[in-house]
Structure formats: structure tokens, C-alpha cells
Amino acid sequence: MTGQTLSKNDRILRQNIVGSRRLSNYFWASVISLGGTGFLLSGVSSYLHKNFLPFADPTQLIFVPQGLVMGLYGVAALLLSLYLWLSIILDIGGGYNEFNQQTGKIKIFRWGFPGKNRKVEVDCSTDDVQSVRVDIKEGLNPRRALYLRLKGRRDIPLTRVGQPISLSVLETQGAELARFLGVPLEGL
Template identity: 70%
Template sequence: MVTETTAGQCYLDRVQGTRRLSNYWWAVVVGLGGLGFLLAGISSYTHLNLLPFADPTQLIFVPQGIVMGAYGVAGLGLSLFLWLLIGWDVGGGYNEYNKQTQQVKIFRWGWPGKDRRVELVYPLDEVQAIRVDVKDGFNPKRALYLRLRGKRDIPLTQVGRPLALSELEDQAARLAQFLAVPVEGL
């Protein structure tokens, strides 16, 4: 989502992190699957049917019940991990280009800890260009980078979802026009 505000003086681009529909989907599916496996393992041990749609009491506890229980614990652990990632919104943030303060601010949420807030601030006059990186094939990559004088390129697009080529070109052109810098790599 791109927002231009303050009479063309500030350009804000929000970056989606782990709070995506697919992550919610997988957290629910893996959690329910893990719970089913764990209940099957417990049912095979206690010979008390805990699942309404199957009868895991017929399973032999060693080794089938133990394996089912282990899969259940692993599934619930993975589901918990996904829910924590969604709650922390790892990778989410924004890119702000502000002509009033003459700064570029790149902000992302990271892993919990002392470096959870990742914030990079650079003067606008250090921006050399907007670089477009396009690689097609089995593992396509389409990303925008902020090229700074004397520093490494900073990725601006979100990870894991390649943009359509037309959308990438439009975003690069709008940003380059706002910053009055060239576009490289097209």
C-alpha cells in the first residue's frame, strides 16, 4: 500500500510482514492436525476414544501411538511458532521518504529482543537510484532496492511474494519520480 501525503512532501510505502492470510491458514491447519495426532496418540495409550471421527484406540501404543503423539507435539509446536510470528509481525513495517525532513526511513519489525525494531535512516541526498532486480525461472525474484552512495543496496519490497512485472515497474517509476533519481535494471 502506497500513500502520498502532505502535498507531495512525504511518500509512505507499507510492507506486509507475517500477518498474511496464508500464514493464518497454515497456523490453523497445522494446529488442528497436530491436535488430532496428539489425541490419537493419547487415545491409543488410554484406550479411550478422544476423536469423534475415528477410533485410534485400535492403534498399538508402541510404536504407532508414540509416533502419532510425537507428530502431534511437533504439529502443535509449529502452529505455536506460526502464531507467534503472526503476533510479532516479523518483517512488517514501512518505507518513508520525507522531503520535509530530507530523510529516508526504512522500518521493520524483527524477532523479539533488543534489536526488535530495525530502523534505518539516511539523508535523501545519499539516494543514488532505485534498482529493479528481476529474475524469472523456477524461483522468480522481483524486487526493488534503494541504492545509496557508498553503501549496500537496501531491499524495499516484501519477501516471499514476487510482484507482477507491471506493478514493480509502476512502483519503481513512481518512487524514482518522487525522489528525482533514475531507475536502474529495467
């Protein structure tokens, strides 16, 4: 969760969630795009025996197998970068959590992949909330997340997917949300 916003009367809490529009995704999409373009141009240069790269001379490569493999790597990298750029443009995973004490409603919204169910929305009542659960798993693949535990339903994740947030931020956000909803905080 990036930003928490309380309304003027302190009865609505809205948490904005960063999706795929993170700095790391922009970095990797750019790097893979540049690398894929270089590999593809190397493969084309070795096939046509005309240099398309200013910093190397791939015309000296034998097209089969070296130029062909470099061209295939370039196509694969460009397809991967296209996927990354589309997920950034569509902001996959981005959205918000809104807790409204005036209406007694909770709305969890995320953008998904294009198709029939592009918008992922979960609506429930504040009366259905049992607790706010903190999930912490350390080790090789650490996980730190907040979940909304509901009566008779699965736990709903509230934090972003990706790199884990710091323990202090997770504890603070969990405690503020539990205090706002008037429910216990579990898992600490």
C-alpha cells in the same frame, strides 16, 4: 508493498509493508494447528485406550510405535504452529518505508524477532540515494524486488518478503519512487 500514501503537500511518501500477517500464514497456522491437535489426540487415545476423536478410532492403534510416532508428530506440528502464530502476532517483517522530501530523510522500518533488536530501522539522507534498482529473477525460485541503492552502502530492500509481486506493480512502484526521489530506475 501494499499501500503508498502521499501527504497533502506531496512531499512525504509512505509505503506500508505487510509482514507475516498475510492470509496464507493465517491459513497454514490454522491447518497445522488442527492437524497437530489431531495427531496428538490420536497418540494420547492409543495410549489411554479412550477415544478423544469423534471421526476416528485411534484406540485400535498399538501405542509403540504407531501411537508414539503420531503423538510426536502432533507435538512437532503444534510447536511449528505456535511459531507461526507468534510470528503473526508480532508481525515479523511488517513495517513501512518513509521518504520525506521536506526533511531530506528516508526511514525504513521493520519489526523483527523479539530480543535486543526487535525494531529494525535504517535512516539515511535522500542525498545518499543513487538509484532505485529493480531485481527480477525468474525460474524455479522467482524473485521480484525493489532496492534502494545508496552511495557507499549496501542496497536496501524495499519490498516484502514472500511471494513475488507482479511485474506491472513492481514497475509502477519503482517508477513512482524513482520519480518521487528524482533518481534513475535501474534494472528494467
